[in-house]
Amino acid sequence: MSETAVYLQPAFILQERKYRETSLILEVLTRDFGRLSLLAKGIRKAKSRFLGLLRPFVPLNVSFTGKSELKLLTDVEMARPYLELTGLALYSGFYVNELVMHFLHKHDPHPDVFGHYRDCLFRLSAGAGLEAALRDFEFRLLECAGYGFQLDKDYLDDRPIDPAKRYRIDAELGPTEAVDGPYSGKTLRAVPAGDFGDPEVLAEAKNLMRALIDAHSQGKPLKSRTIINTLIKQTKNE
Numbered sequence: 001m002s003e004t005a006v007y008l009q010p011a012f013i014l015q016e017r018k019y020r021e022t023s024l025i026l027e028v029l030t031r032d033f034g035r036l037s038l039l040a041k042g043i044r045k046a047k048s049r050f051l052g053l054l055r056p057f058v059p060l061n062v063s064f065t066g067k068s069e070l071k072l073l074t075d076v077e078m079a080r081p082y083l084e085l086t087g088l089a090l091y092s093g094f095y096v097n098e099l100v101m102h103f104l105h106k107h108d109p110h111p112d113v114f115g116h117y118r119d120c121l122f123r124l125s126a127g128a129g130l131e132a133a134l135r136d137f138e139f140r141l142l143e144c145a146g147y148g149f150q151l152d153k154d155y156l157d158d159r160p161i162d163p164a165k166r167y168r169i170d171a172e173l174g175p176t177e178a179v180d181g182p183y184s185g186k187t188l189r190a191v192p193a194g195d196f197g198d199p200e201v202l203a204e205a206k207n208l209m210r211a212l213i214d215a216h217s218q219g220k221p222l223k224s225r226t227i228i229n230t231l232i233k234q235t236k237n238e
Contacts, residue, residue, distance in 0.1 A: 008061040009033065010079060012117065013054060014097040018044070026054060026073070027101065028062065031114040035106045038064055038073040050076050057083045057093055057121055069106070083125040092124055092134055095224035099138065102217065103145040116140040131206065132196035138209040139191055147216050149174040151188040161185045169208065171215035183208055 014035070015027040022045050026038045043050050053060065053076055063075035085093045100117060104110060116137055123133035142148050152161055155174040161167065166181035167188060175188055187204040196202045213222075 004067065005063075005065040005074075006033070007063045007075075008077070009063070010114070011060050011062045012114075012121075013056050013058065013060070014101055015056075016054070024054065025070070029100055029104075029114060029117060030062070031111055032109055034108045034110055035100070035104050036064070037070050037106070038062065039070055040073045043073075053078060055082075056097060057085055057125075059083065059118070083121050085121070085125055089124045089127060089130055091224060092130055093121060095222065096120055096124075096134070096137055098222055098224045099141055099213070102220070102222070103141055103147070110144050113141060113144045116144070129196075131202055132194075135191070135196060135202065135205045135209055136194045138213060139194075142209075142212060142216070147212070151175060151192055161188050163189055169211065171212055 010031040011028045013026050013028050016024050019025045019039065022042045024040045024043050026040055028036050028038055030036055040050065040054060042048055043054060045051075050073075059079040059082075061077050061079050062073060064071040064073050066072045096117065100113070104113065120133050120137040123129060139148075149155075149172075151174065153159065153174070154161065154167070154176050155170070156176045161175065162177075163184065163186040165177055165185045166179060167175040167183050167185060168178040168181040169175050169183060175183070183204050184200075186198070187201045187208065190196065190198070190201045191205050191208065196205060
């Protein structure tokens with residue numbers, strides 16, 4: 001593998017872990033190169049010029065080099081002001097990061113996912129419509145990662161989805177009509193359009209996306225989801 005150098009690539013940090021005494025290994029989502037692992041040497045030193053920049057949810061431009069899978073971070077700058085996430089929005093951001101880590105393979109470019117991820121963070125930082133922002137990102141991520149399917153037609157007979165009818169979902173094939181199905185046709189039509197204004201649609205969409213994510217997670221639990229559910233229950237009990 002030949003030496004490569006990339007300059008000022010738009011990126012977000014998904015995860016970090018300590019490496020030796022003063023360094024970090026960063027898992028990042030880049031616009032043009034997908035998920036990457038970057039070694040940030042000496043970043044934990046008090047005099048590091050990158051100190052304070054390398055945090056999740058900070059829009060960055062990163063430069064890196066290397067011919068191995070672990071690239072060396074050579075420069076970083078803030079692309080725009082830090083996205084302030086607090087409370088439930090902060091934990092939702094970590095949930096989104098966990099989803100990206102789970103569903104995207106390393107070195108597999110997904111510029112569309114990068115755009116959806118950035119837009120989701122902006123919506124979370126705005127403090128309104130948190131649930132809608134998460135449902136929209138979940139759907140877009142699964143679609144881009146190759147787990148999507150058409151929600152506008154019944155997979156058994158190819159008939160258009162009827163908003164007035166009920167449906168069940170096969171995670172591999174799509175929806176089919178069922179009198180006792182857990183999802184309304186209205187919800188199935190609303191999810192791809194990102195239309196979550198109806199509270200019933202939003203509630204069904206949450207169950208739908210959870211079922212699809214679980215079906216493609218091979219039994220691996222999402223830690224951040226458990227934390228978010230606990231926080232929501234605590235908030236309701238206060």
